[in-house]
Amino acid sequence: MALSGRFPPLKWVSLLVWLLLWAGEIDAARVRVDLRSLLTDPARGWSVNTTVSFPGSPEFVESTERWTIFRPPTYRASIRPGTEADIVKVIKLVTSHNIPFLVRGAGHSYTTTIGDLRDGLNVDLSQLKSVEVDKTAQTVTIGPGVTMADIFDPLYNAGFELQTGSCSCPSLIGVTLGGGVGRLQGHHGLVIDALVSARMITAQGKLIEVSRDSNPDLFWGIRGAGVNFGVVTSATYKVQPLTDGGDVLNVEFIFPPNMSSAYFRAVESYNDNLPSRLASVTFIGYDAPTGETRVSAGWTYFGPREEGIEALAPIFDVGVPAASLSMIPWNKLQASVGGGIDRLICQGNTVRDLYSLNLKNYSASTYEETFAKLEKFYADHPGGRNSVVSIEFFPNQAMAAVPLDETAYPWRDSTAYVNPTFIWAEGDNATKQAAGKLGRELREDFAATSGYDAPTVLINYARGDERLEQIYGRDKLPRLANLKKTWDPKNFFSYNNRLPTRYP
Known part of the structure; x- marks a missing residue:
């Protein structure tokens, strides 16, 4: 379709709107309504356990808390349904009034696209914990x-x-x-x-x-x-x-700077042969007591202790004694790994900006370059020393055995997930800018040796600036x-x- 000639401004606007509607790409119009009146109207008939809160109240703060406050959504109201029937009512209400909203389970989503929601409604499902x-x-x-x-x-x-x-x-x-x-x-x-x-x-x-x-x-x-x-x-x-009666082998290692390369080479040796029950979450981060960048790695094996130790032979061969080695009940594993780092990771209301990526190739040279770049970042930007790069080395045998067409999930060949996570205090714009630059750089570095032809990331780890593909x-x-x-x-x-x- 060719367009020519001169149009008055209002006609250009009308034409543009028509074209967008014709293309089917315009969202439902978002109408600003009086949420307080709408949500507190007795006609709503909310259950006794459903609560409505507004900015300025402790209930609102609790109901809208997020894991990361980097580019967060903003809300004019929050509702915490107490029943499934009330969730149905909420969805009918927001869709009939074209109210922008987000659904919150635990507030852990960190994609920057949620920051596109401005002055909307928070639908908090956190009390429905059956x-x-x-x-x-x-x-x-x-x-x-x-x-x-x-x-x-x-x-x-x-x-x-x-x-x-x-x-x-x-x-x-x-x-x-x-x-x-x-x-x-x-x-x-x-x-x-x-x-x-x-x-x-x-x-x-x-x-x-x-x-x-x-x-x-x-x-x-x-x-x-x-x-x-x-x-x-x-x-x-x-x-x-x-599995194996519920006992899991957990082995923790701490590698000083001069041993990090040897550890990365040991990890690389697991390319294409990471045992199905062996997994690791490895962190490259700043150690405040020593003032050094170091690697800490937690390895778990879902099976007998002896089998796990044998599977970990390449890591033990690096020559750094395990900081801890124990059998942990499955239900206590998450709280125990990394010396209880789960509690720190789960701390909310923190500025976090992530640049994650899928991997199916382990590259020692890329990890070494990442280590060196983080060392410089920590030296140049002390305000960013809580930032870390975590690499989740997870085997994929059972996941890859499921036919690719069985579900919408597209990345069943991944065997690792890298999460450069940058943390700084609000208002520290210099660290923010440096973190963004390094985050994009590290993501490109990992993409180059990821084993994929182009960058890939699962939706839960997506930053929001990636292409849909x-x-x-x-x-x-x-x-x-x-x-x-x-x-x-x-x-x-x-x-x-x-x-x-x-x-x-």
Whole structure:
């Protein structure tokens, strides 16, 4: 279509709006309404456990707390539903009034795209924390406010385990909807591979069942891109008997600067042969007591102690004695690894800016370059010394055994995930600028030796500045776009790495 001639300004505006509507790319109009009056109207009929809060109140602060406050969303109100029926009411209310909103399970999402939400409504599901273990069916059914920490004891006490992520504080359902990588993915697969069914509220305000037998296309889509289609109010997972009775070998190492290269070469030796039950989370960070950059590595083996020690031979051969070696019950593993670093990692209301990437190749030279660049960053910017680069070395045997077309998740060949995480105090703009520059540089460095032809990242780790193909996979996008057009054509669920309604 060719356009020519001169148009008065108002006609240009009208033409532009028409073109956007014609192309199907304009969002539902967001109308500013009086949220206080709307939410507190007795006609709403909220349950006694549902609470509404507004800026300036302690309840609002608690309800909107986030893991990172880097480029956060802003809200004019928050609602904390006490029942599933009230969540349905909320979704019908916000969609009928075109109110921009975000759903919060545990406030752990860190993509910068959520910062596009301004003056919206926070829908906080954190009080819906039911956990029901069915020993006969070998399943667990959870509510949307359940974190990974909430399931460890109930499952362990019933004799079961479930693959989870690598820290305890995110919402389990939130982790699931993005795929769910973790230490057990080589043994049990991704978290989505354990998902049996979900109850979901659609953009139309309908409560539906999603499983292989009910809405199977949507079940395919929520396993890897689920935040785009609705609100999951409960999820049922297949659980597994405790591996080796539930005892996990945990070995912690601390490598001084002069031994870091030897450690990285040992890790590189696991290329293409990382045992299915062996996993590590390795940190490159600043050690305040010594004033040095160092490597700390926690290795876990889900099996007998002797087997684990044998599997760790390349690491022991570096020649640095283990800082600790112990058998830990599965339900206590997350809180114990790294000397209890999980508690520090889960601290909220902190500025964090992440530049994550998938890897399927281990590159000692890249890790060495990263170490050197971090050393310089710490020396030049003391305000950034809480920043770290974590590398999750997770095997992929069970996850890769699932056919790629089974779910929307596209990156089943990954065997590691790198997370450069930059932390600074609010107002320290010099460190902020330096962190952004180094973060982008490190992401490019890791991409060059990642084993992929182009950068890739799972949605839960995406920063938000990546191309859609790098998050969802080019081959998955046509089907995902069709699902988006079917289930959320007006883009109500639009602030977490939003899918298009057509592709290409």
